[in-house]
Amino acid sequence: MDLTTAWFLIIAFLWIGYFFLEGFDFGVGMLLPVLGRDDVRRRVVINTIGPVWDGNEVWFIVAGASMFAAFPEWYATLFSGFYLPLLLILLALIVRGVAFEYRGKRDDARWRARWDRAIFWGSVLPAFLWGVAFANIVRGVPLDADHEYAGTLLDLLNPYALLGGLTTLTLFVLHGAVFIALKTTGNVRLHARSVARVAAVAALVVAGSFLLVTQTQYGKSWTWLAVAGVAAGLAGAAAANARGREGWAFIGTGTAVVLAFVTLFGSLFPDVMPSTTTAANSLTTQNAASSAYTLEIMTWVALVFTPIVMIYQGWTYWVFRKRIGTAQIPAAKAAKSGKTGRPGEPATRKSPIG
Amino acid sequence: MDTVDIARWQFGITTVYHFLFVPLSIGLVALVAGMQTAWVRTGKTEYLRATKFWGKLFLINFAMGIVTGIVQEFQFGMNWSAYSRFVGDVFGAPLAIEGLLAFFFESTFLGLWIFGWDRLPKKIHLACIWMVSFGTILSAFFILAANSWMQNPVGYRIDEASGRAELTDFWAVLTNPMHLTAFPHTIAASFVTAGMFVAGVSAWHLMRRKNVEVFRPSLRMALVVTAVASIAVAISGDMLGKVVTEHQPMKMAAAEGLYETQTGAPFSPFSVRTPDGTEEIVGFEVPGVLSFLATGSFDGEVKGMDDLQAAAEAEHGAGDYTPNVPVVYWTFRMMVYIGMATAGLSLLGLWLTRRGRLPGNPWAWRIGMLSLTLPFIASSAGWVFTEMGRQPWSVYGLMQTSQSVSPGVSAGSMLISLGALTTLYAVLFVIEFKLLAKYAKAGPPTEDEVAPPSEDDGDDDHDEERALAFAY
Numbered sequence: 142m143d144l145t146t147a148w149f150l151i152i153a154f155l156w157i158g159y160f161f162l163e164g165f166d167f168g169v170g171m172l173l174p175v176l177g178r179d180d181v182r183r184r185v186v187i188n189t190i191g192p193v194w195d196g197n198e199v200w201f202i203v204a205g206a207s208m209f210a211a212f213p214e215w216y217a218t219l220f221s222g223f224y225l226p227l228l229l230i231l232l233a234l235i236v237r238g239v240a241f242e243y244r245g246k247r248d249d250a251r252w253r254a255r256w257d258r259a260i261f262w263g264s265v266l267p268a269f270l271w272g273v274a275f276a277n278i279v280r281g282v283p284l285d286a287d288h289e290y291a292g293t294l295l296d297l298l299n300p301y302a303l304l305g306g307l308t309t310l311t312l313f314v315l316h317g318a319v320f321i322a323l324k325t326t327g328n329v330r331l332h333a334r335s336v337a338r339v340a341a342v343a344a345l346v347v348a349g350s351f352l353l354v355t356q357t358q359y360g361k362s363w364t365w366l367a368v369a370g371v372a373a374g375l376a377g378a379a380a381a382n383a384r385g386r387e388g389w390a391f392i393g394t395g396t397a398v399v400l401a402f403v404t405l406f407g408s409l410f411p412d413v414m415p416s417t418t419t420a421a422n423s424l425t426t427q428n429a430a431s432s433a434y435t436l437e438i439m440t441w442v443a444l445v446f447t448p449i450v451m452i453y454q455g456w457t458y459w460v461f462r463k464r465i466g467t468a469q470i471p472a473a474k475a476a477k478s479g480k481t482g483r484p485g486e487p488a489t490r491k492s493p494i495g
Numbered sequence: 496m497d498t499v500d501i502a503r504w505q506f507g508i509t510t511v512y513h514f515l516f517v518p519l520s521i522g523l524v525a526l527v528a529g530m531q532t533a534w535v536r537t538g539k540t541e542y543l544r545a546t547k548f549w550g551k552l553f554l555i556n557f558a559m560g561i562v563t564g565i566v567q568e569f570q571f572g573m574n575w576s577a578y579s580r581f582v583g584d585v586f587g588a589p590l591a592i593e594g595l596l597a598f599f600f601e602s603t604f605l606g607l608w609i610f611g612w613d614r615l616p617k618k619i620h621l622a623c624i625w626m627v628s629f630g631t632i633l634s635a636f637f638i639l640a641a642n643s644w645m646q647n648p649v650g651y652r653i654d655e656a657s658g659r660a661e662l663t664d665f666w667a668v669l670t671n672p673m674h675l676t677a678f679p680h681t682i683a684a685s686f687v688t689a690g691m692f693v694a695g696v697s698a699w700h701l702m703r704r705k706n707v708e709v710f711r712p713s714l715r716m717a718l719v720v721t722a723v724a725s726i727a728v729a730i731s732g733d734m735l736g737k738v739v740t741e742h743q744p745m746k747m748a749a750a751e752g753l754y755e756t757q758t759g760a761p762f763s764p765f766s767v768r769t770p771d772g773t774e775e776i777v778g779f780e781v782p783g784v785l786s787f788l789a790t791g792s793f794d795g796e797v798k799g800m801d802d803l804q805a806a807a808e809a810e811h812g813a814g815d816y817t818p819n820v821p822v823v824y825w826t827f828r829m830m831v832y833i834g835m836a837t838a839g840l841s842l843l844g845l846w847l848t849r850r851g852r853l854p855g856n857p858w859a860w861r862i863g864m865l866s867l868t869l870p871f872i873a874s875s876a877g878w879v880f881t882e883m884g885r886q887p888w889s890v891y892g893l894m895q896t897s898q899s900v901s902p903g904v905s906a907g908s909m910l911i912s913l914g915a916l917t918t919l920y921a922v923l924f925v926i927e928f929k930l931l932a933k934y935a936k937a938g939p940p941t942e943d944e945v946a947p948p949s950e951d952d953g954d955d956d957h958d959e960e961r962a963l964a965f966a967y
């Protein structure tokens with residue numbers, strides 16, 4: 142296989158890995174106000190992804206940096222062209238990242254409520270905007286002869302792209318609901334299942350219509366298989382969820398997320414950034430790529446290290462495989478200070494362990 | 496302001512801000528790992544209490560380092576697309592390898608360390624924090640390889656057809672002399688930062704004689720680390736200075752305010768000049784020292800800015816090839832003087848606390864607390880010096896900063912981005928500072944609170960209702 146094609150596949154793999162993993166992180170964040178009836182339940186919801194969200198986010202960093210290394214023209218065009226949406230995504234990820242770490246650091250309901258809003262919006266915005274961005278990549282944008290983006294912000298907000306945004310949003314809500322049901326016990330689990338029931342219908346309608354448009358406008362004959370797979374994944378997830386088989390439901394939503402992006406990347410290839418002005422300005426795997434020498438080095442690094450990363454990340458999921466429920470949430474441990482804790486009562490409680 | 500200025504301000508603000516958190520993270524995680532190792536080896540509770548206390552401060556700080564790092568990677572594409580197109584072939588590779596090798600490592604094992612206290616066997620859990628430490632240093636290695644390439648491009652050729660830089664020798668990029676000296680210099684400075692931080696916070700508690708059994712060992716460990724690291728900073732800094740003199744003579748000439756080429760050039764510890772920089776108002780000089788620092792010989796020749804400007808014009812055409820001299824001159828001095836101060840302070844601290852002593856004079860402790868800020872100022876100054884001293888180049892001798900900016904991005908978009916990021920960073924700075932102060936003052940957990948986790952191997956299916964050792 143041609144190295145540029147190989148790198149298209151590697152980058153598609155990194156993005157798809159990102160959306161599979163952080164897709165449910167975003168879903169968990171978006172469902173925080175829905176499933177988190179009280180603070181303990183909110184903590185259950187957040188802690189389903191506590192140990193792993195950070196590692197999941199690195200898939201995005203690596204996908205972006207790999208585009209820089211393997212297809213510098215793609216990286217430069219995409220990130221300068223989609224400037225404001227990407228700025229919003231970055232701001233959202235910053236706020237969301239510190240929110241997880243900081244929300245429990247003060248014993249103050251208003252403080253936590255503020256960070257909970259940060260987690261919610263920090264999840265909604267990227268979940269929606271990534272769909273907008275990738276729909277625009279597939280659809281094509283105006284590019285000039287230097288491959289610079291020649292459109293405006295409004296060009297990015299076309300109906301097809303907005304439908305793409307709704308698609309990732311609903312898919313991730315469903316993926317997150319199923320993940321929470323899989324990782325929790327008790328009321329949170331039951332509630333997540335009923336949310337998943339509704340979200341599955343929404344995802345079937347929204348993602349179904351978006352992918353049908355994509356397939357008829359930009360698809361290849363083989364991507365029909367991927368579209369059918371998305372439908373099967375969603376239907377399977379809905380059926381498994383109704384029977385309380387959460388592991389199968391998660392496999393179903395995961396399949397749907399993966400195949401939805403397989404459809405998008407499949408429709409895109411061999412372009413990486415089609416131009417709507419004239420096809421001659423389009424970026425392809427050929428004219429956007431780095432030199433063969435760089436691609437060769439990067440291929441070796443990727444071939445050796447990607448499996449290692451997957452093994453130790455997989456191990457993390459194994460270490461934290463247990464479900465959690467309200468009973469497992471330890472008492473909040475804010476720092477000892479005069480302001481918190483009632484007099485005569487220590488601000489921190491002894492951990493029940495040992 | 497045009498887009499180049501806005502993009503430069505954004506790069507400066509986001510980079511200096513990011514680098515307030517990074518050195519502390521790199522150094523502190525190693526200190527925390529050292530404390531946890533001491534606990535695992537000796538079983539002494541005070542080491543576990545120290546691990547938990549410093550670990551918490553590390554996590555509050557680390558969160559900021561991570562989230563602000565995302566902006567660093569993506570502003571190359573957003574604000575500097577012309578640069579990215581020109582150098583992506585060379586510059587992208589270390590960046591991508593940093594992500595694949597180091598970021599995954601750090602974040603995954605950090606998750607395991609934070610949440611794994613009762614899920615992993617003791618020694619595996621300890622290994623996780625060492626993995627995080629290794630990851631942070633590996634990350635610095637690759638990002639400094641990328642930065643050093645901008646300072647001193649090696650292992651590339653310019654492709655005639657496309658006009659782009661193309662990688663010809665990746666090994667040369669990794670063993671760039673600039674990189675081989677900048678990397679140890681940065682890591683050593685990170686250990687000074689963490690050492691002074693731990694010493695400063697310990698001083699606050701020790702002045703009040705609080706939790707002495709936790710903070711005295713912390714202080715001693717921090718002072719030893721700072722003393723050793725300060726020496727390493729000085730040695731690597733001296734080596735780096737010689738490499739910079741060789742490859743970026745203009746930067747060192749500006750750092751010295753040296754306008755005319757001289758043999759036996761003097762070092763000027765202090766100098767105030769007229770606004771155009773040509774005449775000295777007050778100042779003094781130590782003869783021969785600059786030549787020695789730059790070349791290793793007291794009567795070596797050091798090129799001055801006037802000759803270098805003329806040579807650059809002959810090579811690259813008309814233009815101003817001199818960086819902003821006052822900024823470069825003073826940031827260089829701040830970095831050097833503070834480096835000397837931390838070395839002296841750490842040795843003084845070690846002597847004052849020798850053989851179980853704790854000074855009674857509150858000023859000893861107050862100075863200890865205040866010096867906590869010094870390394871942050873020094874490393875910020877160091878980066879401003881490094882990056883400003885490279886101007887007008889984004890890639891030294893190859894591409895000017897003014898040609899690197901994204902041609903398609905409007906000044907309005909960039910201003911929105913600059914404003915939004917600066918505002919958010921300012922708000923987060925206040926929050927971060929307050930949280931660090933709060934948890935630093937709160938002190939370590941009590942002996943009861945760290946009652947050792949049960950000795951089983953994490954397989955606790957018999958106890959479904961047991962609370963998690965840590966939850967957000």
